[in-house]
Amino acid sequence: MYEISFYARAGQGAKSAAQFLAESAIKEGKFVQAFPNYGPARQGAPMQAFVRISRRPIKIHSAVVSPQVVVVIDPSLLDFIDVAKGLDKQGFVLVNTSLTVEQIRKKISFVGKIYTFDASSIALELLKKNFANVVLLGQLVKLSKIVKLENLLLVAKKKFSHKLLDQQLITANLTAIKSGYQAIINSGRGISNSQRNKKITFKTDKLKNWREVLPGGLITQAGNATKYQTGNWRDQRPIVDHNKCIKCMACVNLCPEHAIHLVNGKIVIDYKHCKGCGICATTCPVKAIKMIKENKK
Ligand code: SF4
Numbered sequence: 001m002y003e004i005s006f007y008a009r010a011g012q013g014a015k016s017a018a019q020f021l022a023e024s025a026i027k028e029g030k031f032v033q034a035f036p037n038y039g040p041a042r043q044g045a046p047m048q049a050f051v052r053i054s055r056r057p058i059k060i061h062s063a064v065v066s067p068q069v070v071v072v073i074d075p076s077l078l079d080f081i082d083v084a085k086g087l088d089k090q091g092f093v094l095v096n097t098s099l100t101v102e103q104i105r106k107k108i109s110f111v112g113k114i115y116t117f118d119a120s121s122i123a124l125e126l127l128k129k130n131f132a133n134v135v136l137l138g139q140l141v142k143l144s145k146i147v148k149l150e151n152l153l154l155v156a157k158k159k160f161s162h163k164l165l166d167q168q169l170i171t172a173n174l175t176a177i178k179s180g181y182q183a184i185i186n187s188g189r190g191i192s193n194s195q196r197n198k199k200i201t202f203k204t205d206k207l208k209n210w211r212e213v214l215p216g217g218l219i220t221q222a223g224n225a226t227k228y229q230t231g232n233w234r235d236q237r238p239i240v241d242h243n244k245c246i247k248c249m250a251c252v253n254l255c256p257e258h259a260i261h262l263v264n265g266k267i268v269i270d271y272k273h274c275k276g277c278g279i280c281a282t283t284c285p286v287k288a289i290k291m292i293k294e295n296k297k
């Protein structure tokens with residue numbers, strides 16, 4: 001049985017990628033499972049999606065804990081999640097990032113193969129949106145050979161035809177999968193024993209155990225959401241053009257994180273809480289807000 005874990009944020013298409021892969025395997029006569037595991041039910045929150053593919057009926061129904069492959073759609077998760085936990089040493093990690101394999105290896109506790117690949121740039125070029133999931137799928141199929149590219153394209157075409165009305169967008173998505181498949185990526189093989197023994201620590205908050213939390217998970221402190229810095233969910237940031245802004249306050253009212261404020265007569269964004277959903281940019285009637293990739297100034 002082949003098991004794959006996708007790490008992403010809600011809204012980045014990990015669930016769809018898992019489904020596409022599983023349905024392609026069904027076309028090849030395999031047994032499959034594909035399901036997501038959401039944390040907080042909010043766009044931008046960290047989540048996982050799992051795939052199992054087998055020649056025989058699959059009898060387990062738990063989350064995947066020891067995958068052969070890990071795909072990281074959002075590299076910002078590497079700073080606080082050990083994505084390689086349980087990963088088979090003969091397997092590999094595929095990361096959507098412009099960083100090198102060596103830079104990624106410093107962030108994760110994996111001694112085997114790591115592949116890095118800037119799928120977001122290809123997605124932005126072809127789809128004008130950061131849907132790196134489809135690009136990564138192409139490369140995943142090439143590296144793992146778990147299904148045939150033509151079956152993945154057939155499934156994707158059918159799925160996109162149900163979801164999208166624009167034929168050009170359907171074609172662009174299929175091109176994104178093919179571009180992902182054809183892309184030459186950075187690869188890093190296993191590492192030496194001395195490097196292998198180096199300990200990597202992860203920043204995690206100490207969570208209360210079941211005896212310490214209130215029954216039913218009751219929250220007694222009003223307004224504690226301000227402590228959750230949803231700004232680290234962001235992969236795009238909104239920038240305000242104050243010359244265009246007419247202070248209509250539409251963005252202030254519609255921001256789901258209450259991260260936009262009027263300060264001294266100017267619209268100001270609180271980047272500690274802005275999760276980068278882009279609702280403000282879509283809402284602004286005079287296009288005074290534009291979204292830029294997070295690592296750009
Ligand atoms: S992108 Fe805009 S709407 Fe979304 S959280 Fe940030 S400021 Fe609010």
Ligand code: SF4
Pocket residue numbers: 240244245246247248249250251252267283284285286287288289
């Ligand atoms: S929606 Fe646009 S015009 Fe209105 S306050 Fe926000 S930035 Fe300014």
